[in-house]
Amino acid sequence: MLKVVVIGSGNVTQHLISVFKESETVQLVQVYARNPENLYHIIDKEKITDSFENITDADIYIISVTDDAIAQVSSSLPFTNRLVVHTSGSVALEQLNNKNRRGVFYPLQTFSKNKSVNFNTVPLCLESEFEKDYSILEQLANSISHSVYNISSQQRKALHVAAVFVSNFVNHMYVQGKNVCEEHNIPFDILKPLILETADKVQQMDPIAAQTGPAVRNDRQTIEKHIDFINNDIQKEIYKLITQSIQDVKKL
Amino acid sequence: MLKVVVIGSGNVTQHLISVFKESETVQLVQVYARNPENLYHIIDKEKITDSFENITDADIYIISVTDDAIAQVSSSLPFTNRLVVHTSGSVALEQLNNKNRRGVFYPLQTFSKNKSVNFNTVPLCLESEFEKDYSILEQLANSISHSVYNISSQQRKALHVAAVFVSNFVNHMYVQGKNVCEEHNIPFDILKPLILETADKVQQMDPIAAQTGPAVRNDRQTIEKHIDFINNDIQKEIYKLITQSIQDVKKL
Structure with missing residues (x-):
């Protein structure tokens, strides 16, 4: 023991x-x-x-x-x-x-x-x-x-940064999604199966291969419509920056 | 039928x-x-x-x-x-x-x-x-x-924006986490249980209550260390912007 x-x-x-x-x-x-x-x-x-x-x-x-x-x-x-x-x-x-x-x-x-x-x-x-x-x-x-x-301590530092992205920042995306729902009287419940499936997907698939949505399709029309639709400044900034980042990854 | x-x-x-x-x-x-x-x-x-x-x-x-x-x-x-x-x-x-x-x-x-x-x-x-x-x-x-x-069509528009946040953008956070791991020879597998648990948590909890990490604790020291640690420009920008946004939500 x-x-x-x-x-x-x-x-x-x-x-x-x-x-x-x-x-x-x-x-x-x-x-x-x-x-x-x-x-x-x-x-x-x-x-x-x-x-x-x-x-x-x-x-x-x-x-x-x-x-x-x-x-x-x-x-x-x-x-x-x-x-x-x-x-x-x-x-x-x-x-x-x-x-x-x-x-x-x-x-x-x-x-x-x-x-x-x-x-x-x-x-x-x-x-x-x-x-x-x-x-x-x-x-x-x-x-x-x-x-x-x-x-190692150096790896643990990296791991903590990675964990901030895949957990803390991910949770904040849930907060933003919930905010959008509430503004339009949509129950947050409707997003929960999508949230689970998105997490479940990368248990087996590489996240780069799992990427879907207007950014990776470079669907400019939908992206512009979404940016117009969002009326919260920092939410708009997040939308633009992450869309940009998804497209940068695609180009590599 | x-x-x-x-x-x-x-x-x-x-x-x-x-x-x-x-x-x-x-x-x-x-x-x-x-x-x-x-x-x-x-x-x-x-x-x-x-x-x-x-x-x-x-x-x-x-x-x-x-x-x-x-x-x-x-x-x-x-x-x-x-x-x-x-x-x-x-x-x-x-x-x-x-x-x-x-x-x-x-x-x-x-x-x-x-x-x-x-x-x-x-x-x-x-x-x-x-x-x-x-x-x-x-x-x-x-x-x-x-x-x-x-x-309604208007609600569906909102829902699609919300879905981009909780699925497409979340998946991109997984991509960023995987990138950090790969740079430091850490297997992405190590993050998978955290990814699942983060999604599972908001099935029952409000995402605002579920928020953890240095941003919501306003742990300036860790935040600064992480920003120094990240050497990819757009990743650094994402880190700063979402940290800011988490802190904005907290203040409301």
């Missing part, structure tokens, strides 16, 4: 706690939280501490706090030479205090409070300062997901 | 033929195609004609050709006062020749050649020139989908 301590109380922490509780390879020995009451609904009170001095022995310490707090929390740990990892997509391994053996355990998924996630399919991006620690991280990762990747 | 003639041979036509063949309410009596050989794999040769003069009697004629050809095809039909509909998101009902009773039967989905679609969940957007024809269209629509909407 791998003994794990989790540090944090946010969305990612709560998803990790849930999945570790169910794992047969992992023993979740303790959780550190500044505000233990945030976690009372998913873990026994006795397993939570709010004092760094009381943190117990474990094989891995997972710091799952906001990006800005990672360096500080890693410095506050009252021990040395243990395996300490963070879960962030955008923080370098070197941000962890070097008194411990450092690593990264980054689950590449979007986590929301009231929506459960099947961890089995969540890609886990691993990195370790020392080679021997990598196999410990790998053992932990394999116990909760069948999608495990060795990703 | 509703007797239907389909006119066309493209993606949408082929999906319609497949679903009508399986329906117990619809009798697909004939298909008109300029190039019948495109359809030999899904329908008997004897049911296909390439001559307008040979088009047979039916309750509904569905013109499913490219947008530019709709007006011309509807003028070429050698009969009058029958129910003739098109399947386009961006063509007004009035583009159909007025010698027949006009309507629209617009399936709001993205159709690709080698990917089957469950028609049952495809929203069908109906419009008719005459009220009595609406119930015929509705009967046809209900026989293949449980998601049927009455949508």
Whole structure:
């Protein structure tokens, strides 16, 4: 059994706690939280501490706090030479205090409070300062997901940018679509099957091959009609810029 | 039984033929195609004609050709006062020749050649020139989908713009994400669960509530790091503009 301590109380922490509780390879020995009451609904009170001095022995310490707090929390740990990892997509391994053996355990998924996630399919991006620690991280990762990747800090930076495009920016396109619907008394529900199918398509097809619509067809008439139709300035700008970008890709 | 003639041979036509063949309410009596050989794999040769003069009697004629050809095809039909509909998101009902009773039967989905679609969940957007024809269209629509909407030409225009945002532009975000991955030797596969979950989330949540990432958190440090990291000009522009737009929405 791998003994794990989790540090944090946010969305990612709560998803990790849930999945570790169910794992047969992992023993979740303790959780550190500044505000233990945030976690009372998913873990026994006795397993939570709010004092760094009381943190117990474990094989891995997972710091799952906001990006800005990672360096500080890693410095506050009252021990040395243990395996300490963070879960962030955008923080370098070197941000962890070097008194411990450092690593990264980054689950590449979007986590929301009231929506459960099947961890089995969540890609886990691993990195370790020392080679021997990598196999410990790998053992932990394999116990909760069948999608495990060795990703360097530089690659993780790229991956985070890519994730912003395919998740945050995509979600904003949904917001824009919903805005257009609302302006014309159309229920957003009507777009939901299209949203799912668009995501489903690229599970099998290359997104370049999956591209459809007036931009890739260079259907100038429809593009002009759409630009005229949109009466929100930034929405119009987005329409023009992405249409341009789709046509640039096509030309390559 | 509703007797239907389909006119066309493209993606949408082929999906319609497949679903009508399986329906117990619809009798697909004939298909008109300029190039019948495109359809030999899904329908008997004897049911296909390439001559307008040979088009047979039916309750509904569905013109499913490219947008530019709709007006011309509807003028070429050698009969009058029958129910003739098109399947386009961006063509007004009035583009159909007025010698027949006009309507629209617009399936709001993205159709690709080698990917089957469950028609049952495809929203069908109906419009008719005459009220009595609406119930015929509705009967046809209900026989293949449980998601049927009455949508005016003006609303359909809006819907098409919304669909460009939530499908075509979303797909382009996938292209950008894939480009970033490839530049850093990361397999695109790693992003696929995130892509699915992002689409799945807004099936239940409002997209504004579902928004995550550095833009909505106003995490200036990460935003600046990402902008520095991106070395493709139009990608950088997209990053800046959508970040701006996410922050504008937040302020409302």
